[in-house]
Amino acid sequence: MTARHEFDFAEIGRDVLARVDALARHSDSPVHYTRTWLSPAHRAAAAQLAEWMREAGMAVRVDGAGSVIGRYEGLAPGAKALVTGSHFDSVRNGGKYDGVVGILVPLACVADLHRQDLRLPHAIEVVAFADEEGARFQTSFLASRAFLGQFDPAIRDRRDADGIGFDEAMRAAGLDPAAIAADPRDPATIAAYVEVHIEQGPVLLEAGLPLGVVTVIAGGTRHRVTVTGAAGHAGTVPMASRRDALAAAAEMILAVESRARTGGGLVGTVGVLEVREGTGNVIPGHVEFTVDIRSGDDAVREAAERDVFARFEAIAAKRGVTVATRRNHAVRATPCSPRLQELLAESMSAVGVPVRRLASGAGHDAMVMAAATEVGMLFVRCGAGGVSHNPAETVTAEDAGLAVAALGEFFRKFAA
Template identity: 35%
Template sequence: MSINRGRLQKHLNQLAEIGKIGETGVCRLAHSKEDRQAADVVRQWMEEAGLTTRIDGFGNLIGRLEGQDKNKPILILGSHIDSQPYGGRFDGTAGSLGAIEVVHTMKDNGIVPERTIEVICFSDEEGCRFNKGVFGVRALTGLLEEGELERKDQDGMTRREALNEFGVEPDLSTSPVYKKGEIEAFIELHIEQGPVLEAQGKPVGIVSGISGPIWLTVTLEGFAGHAGSVPMNLRQDALVGASEIIRQFNDLVRREGTETTVGTVGNLNVFPNSRNIIPEKVAFTIDLRDINLERRTKLEDQLYQIIEKTASEKNLKVEINEDTRSDPRYCADWIKKIMTEEDAKLGFNSPMLMSGPFHDALFMSYISDYGMIFVRCKKGISHNPLEFAEIDDIEKGVNLLYQTALRISQS
């Protein structure tokens, strides 16, 4: 009993047409009209698979297949279908459509699970529009923060307004939706977004855990002046200060981190952003991740020292805002055991590896045991139109997802 490769490939190709940019890219920002169009199409595929569907007040698309025993904790499968502004075709979608294919294959084979299965396409996993991601899963698990609905995108639209345009009325009082004990397991399939599987020549990997991310926004403020008349020793140049911090941060992570430690400055805004004005204010993001919490904490402390010392030396005001903080989370041993056993039956000999990127699974882990399956992607490229995964590899990953879900749902 294997999944329907042709149906899955057809769905992947059709979804890639929504928000398509260039030949292979995708732009489906959270709560946008493209995001809603995608949700409506995927909802139809859920219903064809036998799921009853709804879109909740947070923008999550949820499909449900009732099990024979309504009292058993449920099994949840899923991922996301929103994208980065310059994204690829497989990030999130492979797991979301793969989860639907799992249920559809059960239907094809006349299987009614013992426990209820839900498939969820989580809302705004990426976080690029409102600078705060994994919104939908945090809403479901009760991990939202104050002011979430008032966060604004670059055009000044609040998340509340965007969700209204998406077609839902958010109500924070309905969060959390799930509580501990209500979910037996959450399983997510995702492309690896890294080069390990390709380097090992393996199509599929079993995830051991997810690194914990810290997201910071650092704002430095100096004083604007004419670029031609203010002497160098009298300047309060916020961009020079930011450059010093960014360079030292990069050196710190390279010097004292390991292969599981990564640090990134991915966004920088300069004011007034003129060729002949000394930059007065600079805001930039910091992303620091490690599977080892003690090491990450040590690096974070050193980063704060770098920021404070540089601001003092350059005579700059500094403000640091914490946008996201999550501890590393490890996959459940019993789920990894099932995956390993089913993997052996399939003959994949898949390796165990950790995840540097965080996923919806990271936040589901606070209320449920979880497991993840990775699928090889070409050169480890992701968040880029060149992102690519072979259908042969996706098929193998979804077959492992199917056998794992079958075991858990029938227990």
């Protein structure tokens, strides 16, 4: 028999959610949930996680970036580790499940092994990454990069919104800024990386399914677009004589939307639109906006980008304005390991959950870990319409319990 009979899904899930709530009390703000890297609340959350890891039979260490790493030794000491985890920082005014579920679910699985005094052939390491969102110093994947010895020293020159320098913040937390990535994890000691995360979208919710296997983490690019026309008096310049930068930008924005609707897992978003010196009685002469385009298929995304920018040129020519685009972010898609996808799917089936595969539109620490080992991801349904990075974000106790059951199965299947 499997250990499934040990689980009361809802009860285990309620325990996980109680810990989500307990951790959420460690917030930088008394009114909303915000936990930024190395704040007092962040350090308190780290201490709490370390305590829970020790209770679950793990040896705990804190790395150079402040990540908390719990190791549950395998049958033979020093065995390769199945690494699993996620981040415990948040965006400002975020949702308390984002990241944290990917720490507390594996923690519950390890606690279950510990209760039964079971060891697996490999070690299990639960990594609570200290910073993924990068809200404090405008970084991304700071902790998982540092974990692998990748760190851009130029980041040390940055200051947070209160003017506190990067090095100063590290020293105040008892960490050595020069040693942030000085102890890189040897990929040869990692058997694989698997990350549990809330979906942060509505796909599983709309399908009525609690869990999903991630096939690929989408790649994406971000661009800054500048449209320059001619400003003029809103009352005196006839319509035929206008070179309205905002009207042109509006047509361009709709071009992004219509191209992104053509499938291939494409999504396209304009999230920022600025009218320079905009006022109600002046024809806009200068407009800037952002374009974010993503897909799990890099070729599909690149084709869409070419089409979108060709449309921008055509719209600009037709309207007598100029358009300039500048790319300021690019990341390629990260495929999840077919072997791990299959094991996760079998694990879901074993606990009675129908298998649904889906792409991740959001970035995760697994993208960084893919440089060192094969990666897999298990998504947990996000309630409240699929909203995330928002206080309305929810996960049910039953879904959290199913995630624990499925990941526990995965641990055993991975070992077999």
